[in-house]
Amino acid sequence: MKICRALCFCLLLPGFSSFSADDTPKIEFSGFARLVAGYLDTDEASFEGYENEVSLSEKSLFGFQVDYTLIPELSISAQLLAHSDEARDSGVEWLYLHYRPSPQWQFKAGRLRTPYLKYSDVIDVGFTYPWLSAPQQLYGSYLFFSRYDGINARYRFNFEKVYVDTELFYGGFDDEITASGESFEIDVKHLYGGAVQVTYGGLQFRAATLASKNMQAKIDGVELLIGALDQAGYDELVDFFSLEGSADSYVIGLTYDSLDWFFSAERMNVSTDTAVLSGIDNYYLTVGRHWRNFQFLITFSCSKQILDKPNNIIPLGVEPQLDALYYGVETFASRYPTDDLNTITLSGRWDWSPSLAFKGEVSFLNGERGKTSFFDINDDAVDFDRNAILYQLGVEWVF
Amino acid sequence: MIKHILVALLVSLVVNVKVNASDEIVVVAHTLTSPPSLEKHEIRNLFMGGASDKLTPVMFVPGVKERLIFNTRVVGLTESRIQSYWAQMRFSGRNHVPVEVETVDDMLEYLLQHEGSVGYLPADISLPPQLTIIYKTG
Numbered sequence: 001m002k003i004c005r006a007l008c009f010c011l012l013l014p015g016f017s018s019f020s021a022d023d024t025p026k027i028e029f030s031g032f033a034r035l036v037a038g039y040l041d042t043d044e045a046s047f048e049g050y051e052n053e054v055s056l057s058e059k060s061l062f063g064f065q066v067d068y069t070l071i072p073e074l075s076i077s078a079q080l081l082a083h084s085d086e087a088r089d090s091g092v093e094w095l096y097l098h099y100r101p102s103p104q105w106q107f108k109a110g111r112l113r114t115p116y117l118k119y120s121d122v123i124d125v126g127f128t129y130p131w132l133s134a135p136q137q138l139y140g141s142y143l144f145f146s147r148y149d150g151i152n153a154r155y156r157f158n159f160e161k162v163y164v165d166t167e168l169f170y171g172g173f174d175d176e177i178t179a180s181g182e183s184f185e186i187d188v189k190h191l192y193g194g195a196v197q198v199t200y201g202g203l204q205f206r207a208a209t210l211a212s213k214n215m216q217a218k219i220d221g222v223e224l225l226i227g228a229l230d231q232a233g234y235d236e237l238v239d240f241f242s243l244e245g246s247a248d249s250y251v252i253g254l255t256y257d258s259l260d261w262f263f264s265a266e267r268m269n270v271s272t273d274t275a276v277l278s279g280i281d282n283y284y285l286t287v288g289r290h291w292r293n294f295q296f297l298i299t300f301s302c303s304k305q306i307l308d309k310p311n312n313i314i315p316l317g318v319e320p321q322l323d324a325l326y327y328g329v330e331t332f333a334s335r336y337p338t339d340d341l342n343t344i345t346l347s348g349r350w351d352w353s354p355s356l357a358f359k360g361e362v363s364f365l366n367g368e369r370g371k372t373s374f375f376d377i378n379d380d381a382v383d384f385d386r387n388a389i390l391y392q393l394g395v396e397w398v399f
Numbered sequence: 400m401i402k403h404i405l406v407a408l409l410v411s412l413v414v415n416v417k418v419n420a421s422d423e424i425v426v427v428a429h430t431l432t433s434p435p436s437l438e439k440h441e442i443r444n445l446f447m448g449g450a451s452d453k454l455t456p457v458m459f460v461p462g463v464k465e466r467l468i469f470n471t472r473v474v475g476l477t478e479s480r481i482q483s484y485w486a487q488m489r490f491s492g493r494n495h496v497p498v499e500v501e502t503v504d505d506m507l508e509y510l511l512q513h514e515g516s517v518g519y520l521p522a523d524i525s526l527p528p529q530l531t532i533i534y535k536t537g
Contacts, residue, residue: 030489065490077492098492103450108492121491128487154493156450161440163449201440202475257476290477351479354461398486 031064034126036133036394044381047365047374047390048136049085057084059133059394063093063124073100081124093124093147106154113147115167115195116210118253118266120146127396130262130295131347132361135284136374137303137339138251138268145173145212148191165197173212189214206253206266217243217274219335225328232314232322237329240310247272249280262288262297279306280339288347295349300342303374307338338371341386355398363390422468423522426534428454429510437533443474445517447484448494456497457509457518463501469519472536 036059038050049058062082069075079094096110113121117138122128123146133139150171157164170192177184195208222241229237253266267283281304288297310333314326345363352358367373367386377384426442430453437445446456446469459466461478470478488494500506506518511529520526522535 028495032486032490063490079490094492096492103452106493113491115491119487122487125486125490128483128490130483158444158449161438163444257480259471259475259477262480290479293479295479349479351482354478354482357479398490 026069028067028069029065030067031062031399032125032127033062033397034124034394035060036126036392038390038392040388040390042384042388043378044384045375045377045386045388047376047388048133048140050390050392059126059392060084061124065094074098104156106152108152108154109150111147111149112152112169112171114145114191114193114210115152115169116193116208116249117251117268118206118255118264125396125398126359126394127355127357127398130264130286130288130297130349131299131345132359132392132394133363135266135299135301135343135345137282137301137341137343138266138284140374145175145186145188145191145210148173148188150191161200163199165199166194167196168192168194183220185218187216188212202257204253204255204257206251206255208251210249210251212247212249215244215246215274219243219332222332225325225332228325228328232325234314234325237310237312237314240308241329241332243274245272245274247274260290262286262290262295264288280304281306293351295347295351297347297349299345299347301345302343303339303341305337305339305371307336309333337374339374340368340371341373342366357396359392359394359396361390361392361394363392365390422464423535423537424465424468424472424519425522425524425526425532425536426473426517426519427510427526427530428517428533429514429529430454430531431514433531435533439473439534442534446474446497448488448497453515454517455513455515457506457513457516458497458499459506459519460499460501465503465519465521468536473519473534 035056037054037056038058039054040047040050040052043052049055061084063079065077065079067075067077075098077094077096077098078092080091081093082090092111094111094113096108096112099107115121119129119134120139123134123139126132148169148171150169152167152169154165154167173186173188173191175186177186190213191210193208193210195206198205222243226238226241229241247270249268249270251266251268256263264286265284268280270280272279282302284299284301286297286299288295310329312326312329314322314329316323316326343363343365345361347359347361350358365388367375369386371386373386375386445451445454446458461482467478470476470481474481485496489496498509500509503520503524506520510516510518511527517533526532
């Protein structure tokens with residue numbers, strides 16, 4: 001409802017446009033909104049919040065951006081978001097100082113979006129990408145920290161026809177992340193990385209890295225288990241569940257754009273010494289066709305996850321307290337997401353105007369039995385085969 | 400709303416917008432010094448937000464014929480893709496869409512008033528002496 005009110009408010013504002021013919025506007029207002037309806041064809045689980053009934057509340061959102069130019073080289077930007085998804089917080093998503101000493105150099109400081117995947121810093125602006133939902137295997141990963149508090153430097157140059165765009169960033173992240181129905185509190189003291197984008201005509205190659213050091217992850221109730229394991233002297237299991245460590249991730253991507261066809265692919269590899277954030281090797285491939293104001297595309301996405309399992313050496317049947325501890329270890333280990341999933345997605349986009357697009361999407365989800373596969377599985381759905389179809393329709397708007 | 404959508408859908412299916420071979424444009428610059436002759440990839444980069452110390456691009460708003468020709472012949476992307484690109488630049492804080500004008504007269508007026516500006520015009524237009532052709536399609 002709050003999104004509908006915000007949309008109505010902006011529609012009623014006359015001339016509410018971010019652009020003017022002035023050379024350096026002092027203040028610019030712009031924004032984006034998306035209204036997405038989704039339906040999952042199973043009642044045994046939910047996927048990205050969607051269940052066996054039509055829902056508008058999982059992906060719909062409204063964003064409002066203000067850019068204030070102090071001098072031509074210096075500006076302040078803020079982006080406010082109102083989500084309909086209860087799993088995400090509404091509020092200030094961006095707030096940063098932007099300094100451009102030359103056309104080649106840019107520096108930002110404040111609350112920023114992580115420039116990691118191709119669309120990760122605009123993941124809430126559905127108008128910018130062809131799908132209705134960007135491939136969950138990469139963009140829904142809980143190791144993708146969408147924002148951070150820190151600094152960012154960007155430098156651009158070219159060699160003849162080859163254009164290079166580089167970025168470096170450093171900061172920290174502290175927030176709650178939901179994965180396969182489980183919530184984790186993640187605190188990353190040192191988060192840093194970089195991205196290089198090389199463009200040659202319609203061809204674009206991208207490589208990025210994200211390192212998370214001094215990372216702590218918490219899952220509800222795990223402290224009690226760790227305390228009990230510590231008292232009982234099971235140090236190896238204490239280490240397993242303490243969820244402290246680091247993660248290094250790498251992304252490579254290739255994009256080709258022409259007047260008729262487009263192709264896009266990204267592959268993400270994550271290695272970590274924290275069991276809950278286990279090793280990940282995920283990718284997607286998209287091939288699409290432009291036809292007048294329409295785009296039609298097919299995407300194959302795949303995720304493979306290697307999850308370390310605890311060596312549960314607690315003896316069963318010796319005494320009741322140890323039995324409880326044994327089953328506590330098994331229960332917590334089973335709560336960690338194991339997201340092996342293959343998805344084939346058919347998408348269509350119609351750009352009705354330069355700022356409004358309609359999209360439709362059908363995703364055939366093929367997970368693996370015994371794993372969460374990005375599903376939030378109902379407790380009584382013991383026979384759920386991890387296969388389902390997700391239908392989505394949506395409208396994307398920028399202003 | 401539904402009626403408008405259906406009408407727009409039918410129009411987009413029926414109207415066959417193509418660039419004819421005779422539809423040429425020239426890219427012109429207003430510089431006091433002798434302007435550089437740019438290659439196609441340099442023009443493309445400039446108009447897609449590339450870094451430039453001296454030149455500032457000016458575009459037509461979507462729907463103007465010259466913009467369609469420019470997108471097709473120089474940028475090599477559809478209007479939809481260009482709009483997505485600029486939305487990505489704007490909301491990632493990387494760049495802003497260049498100044499946009501609505502008519503050829505507006506383009507001429509803007510170019511003449513702003514030294515260092517670069518725009519595109521129909522190839523058969525009579526150019527004032529302050530403007531120099533730096534690229535020509537065809």
